Amino acid sequence: MNSLSLSIIGFGNVGRGVAEVLYTKMPHFKKKYGINIKVVSITDTSATIWDQEAINLREAIETKNHFGSLKFWGNEYEVYKLDPMEVVKEIDADVIIDVTNDKNASKWHLEALKRGKGVVTSNKPPVVFDYKELVDLANSKNLPYLFEATVMAGTPIINLLKEEILADSVKRISGVFNGTTTFILTSIETGMTFKEALKQAQTAGIAERDPSNDLKGIDAAYKATILHHLAFYPIDFKEVHIEGIENLSEEEIREAKKEGTPFRLVATVEEGKVEIKPKKVYENGPLAVSGTSNVAVIETDLLGELMLKGSGAGIKETASGVVGDIIRAAVSIYKYL
Amino acid sequence: MNSLSLSIIGFGNVGRGVAEVLYTKMPHFKKKYGINIKVVSITDTSATIWDQEAINLREAIETKNHFGSLKFWGNEYEVYKLDPMEVVKEIDADVIIDVTNDKNASKWHLEALKRGKGVVTSNKPPVVFDYKELVDLANSKNLPYLFEATVMAGTPIINLLKEEILADSVKRISGVFNGTTTFILTSIETGMTFKEALKQAQTAGIAERDPSNDLKGIDAAYKATILHHLAFYPIDFKEVHIEGIENLSEEEIREAKKEGTPFRLVATVEEGKVEIKPKKVYENGPLAVSGTSNVAVIETDLLGELMLKGSGAGIKETASGVVGDIIRAAVSIYKYL
Numbered sequence: 107m108n109s110l111s112l113s114i115i116g117f118g119n120v121g122r123g124v125a126e127v128l129y130t131k132m133p134h135f136k137k138k139y140g141i142n143i144k145v146v147s148i149t150d151t152s153a154t155i156w157d158q159e160a161i162n163l164r165e166a167i168e169t170k171n172h173f174g175s176l177k178f179w180g181n182e183y184e185v186y187k188l189d190p191m192e193v194v195k196e197i198d199a200d201v202i203i204d205v206t207n208d209k210n211a212s213k214w215h216l217e218a219l220k221r222g223k224g225v226v227t228s229n230k231p232p233v234v235f236d237y238k239e240l241v242d243l244a245n246s247k248n249l250p251y252l253f254e255a256t257v258m259a260g261t262p263i264i265n266l267l268k269e270e271i272l273a274d275s276v277k278r279i280s281g282v283f284n285g286t287t288t289f290i291l292t293s294i295e296t297g298m299t300f301k302e303a304l305k306q307a308q309t310a311g312i313a314e315r316d317p318s319n320d321l322k323g324i325d326a327a328y329k330a331t332i333l334h335h336l337a338f339y340p341i342d343f344k345e346v347h348i349e350g351i352e353n354l355s356e357e358e359i360r361e362a363k364k365e366g367t368p369f370r371l372v373a374t375v376e377e378g379k380v381e382i383k384p385k386k387v388y389e390n391g392p393l394a395v396s397g398t399s400n401v402a403v404i405e406t407d408l409l410g411e412l413m414l415k416g417s418g419a420g421i422k423e424t425a426s427g428v429v430g431d432i433i434r435a436a437v438s439i440y441k442y443l
Numbered sequence: 444m445n446s447l448s449l450s451i452i453g454f455g456n457v458g459r460g461v462a463e464v465l466y467t468k469m470p471h472f473k474k475k476y477g478i479n480i481k482v483v484s485i486t487d488t489s490a491t492i493w494d495q496e497a498i499n500l501r502e503a504i505e506t507k508n509h510f511g512s513l514k515f516w517g518n519e520y521e522v523y524k525l526d527p528m529e530v531v532k533e534i535d536a537d538v539i540i541d542v543t544n545d546k547n548a549s550k551w552h553l554e555a556l557k558r559g560k561g562v563v564t565s566n567k568p569p570v571v572f573d574y575k576e577l578v579d580l581a582n583s584k585n586l587p588y589l590f591e592a593t594v595m596a597g598t599p600i601i602n603l604l605k606e607e608i609l610a611d612s613v614k615r616i617s618g619v620f621n622g623t624t625t626f627i628l629t630s631i632e633t634g635m636t637f638k639e640a641l642k643q644a645q646t647a648g649i650a651e652r653d654p655s656n657d658l659k660g661i662d663a664a665y666k667a668t669i670l671h672h673l674a675f676y677p678i679d680f681k682e683v684h685i686e687g688i689e690n691l692s693e694e695e696i697r698e699a700k701k702e703g704t705p706f707r708l709v710a711t712v713e714e715g716k717v718e719i720k721p722k723k724v725y726e727n728g729p730l731a732v733s734g735t736s737n738v739a740v741i742e743t744d745l746l747g748e749l750m751l752k753g754s755g756a757g758i759k760e761t762a763s764g765v766v767g768d769i770i771r772a773a774v775s776i777y778k779y780l
Contacts, residue, residue: 127610127745134612260746262607269606270599273464273766275471390727392752408464408763409597412753415729416746426745429610 113199116206117150123425129163141436153177154188212236226431228255230328252431257329260426261416274406279375283329285398286320287371295363323350323382330373450536453543454487460762466500478773490514491525549573563768565592567665589768594666597763598753611743616712620666622735623657624708632700660687660719667710
């Protein structure tokens, strides 16, 4: 059985989640899909560990968990100073897995594709800002460029739009794509102040230390833009209308809830139009999600309304999307091996 | 551009819906997918019309609508006495589209696959009873055997289980897959008798003249069995536990609704187990669908709960599934043309 070799770039929560799923479920994947996958390098902000034979993922996860950094990888192994671009250029791998949040990662993706490597990513900015260039290059070289985990974690909204409902023309997608704002809004609804709600979200690991991307609607706008690229055509992020939840007052939020139409940060995607805006939604309607649930309501000419709801965050849930794409890449590349 | 040629078997509501979508959206499909599709024969219970150059679908639909039967197809055309098996054997086509309800259609499907033809079907019994034989044969000959429209019309539950969530292991699928029973239950909840509710459903074209397959849970059991085949392994239909709604009393139905837990005909699919049973569901929970909406809640190891909700019936909605599969077949067969 041929092996598909991976370079993992980024070893935070998502990277470790991906390694954990690969480690735990590899025997299952071998049996079910007839593929074999090995990780030949992992890069965190401190170092790159590299073993062309295959890295022991269990040991890599434990090193990171116990020592906080891959540079403490055991004595018998080599630790390298390679940064992500050097990894792409110097390490022999079939597919690059970008699970960082690096805004300038497009250049790694482009370099990888130029060198005949596939790309799987959970990192939004490259897909938002350089979609056409990346996808065109990947298509011209018959390489996978996959990004299921960028929207709704592993809930398969991306591949549903790409591979399913092929006879339908999408008219509109409405959705709630940011769990942090939902969490904060629902906490305020039950009586907390904005500050308390934010703090609770941060303590629970839902909001980041700098929560502005979530609160200002940027994160939701990234996701909605990616859906527009897919459902219609690549749109310029500058054209996206973005309004976050930071200007809602606590009173407004509680009042709306009392009236049975709580606020949610709603994304609307139509041909040529992407809008992020706090909107009052019906309490029993599809958009009134809670917790870190995300939902997409897809309206098409034939199916009418199609609703996909699932986790929009979480380590295992995001790993589901990344590893699903790795399997998809393996199956497609195997045809040519 | 090569053409993919189709033989359509069955020209009731679904068959005409498929013809309508193919006719209306073909320019769009050509542009979007680079494929060309022509229908070379259509078979109804009275006759087969056949034109190797391509049938004018508009005229075929109008003939059927105005005269009730394809045997009245215009003078300048040939009308043939071919039955479905003869169509499969004698007409040159790349893919057979079975949109009948014929319980013995497996033999056409097998014959088509043996002759190197792909199969797209909305007809449940062949997929329920002969799944393994059909899929094994199709795989061994690298031919498409596609059946998205058998469950939840065009709502892409089948292809989601086949092509998405590749890293996940399904633990359970719960769902409501029969719109007729939902319609009747909700009508009874609002005060109608069982008889009145059934009559209304029949008048609205939701229930068939012989509604026993719906009321006894057979239709839902067919669908749940297909999901079991896909999510786990081919299961014997005899092992399926089936309980319909016909033994519920009107009082029970209304009482349950009053308590906030209305009855729905719920399907539960777990490894080695398929069960159809009227169950009380939470009014605001995912299974409390209304109208002809269907819903599937898929529980997996990584994603937790994933919910897919959409139309489970309707002409356009079913055509969406069949035509989506035709496009999928065209794209896969084009690689070999």
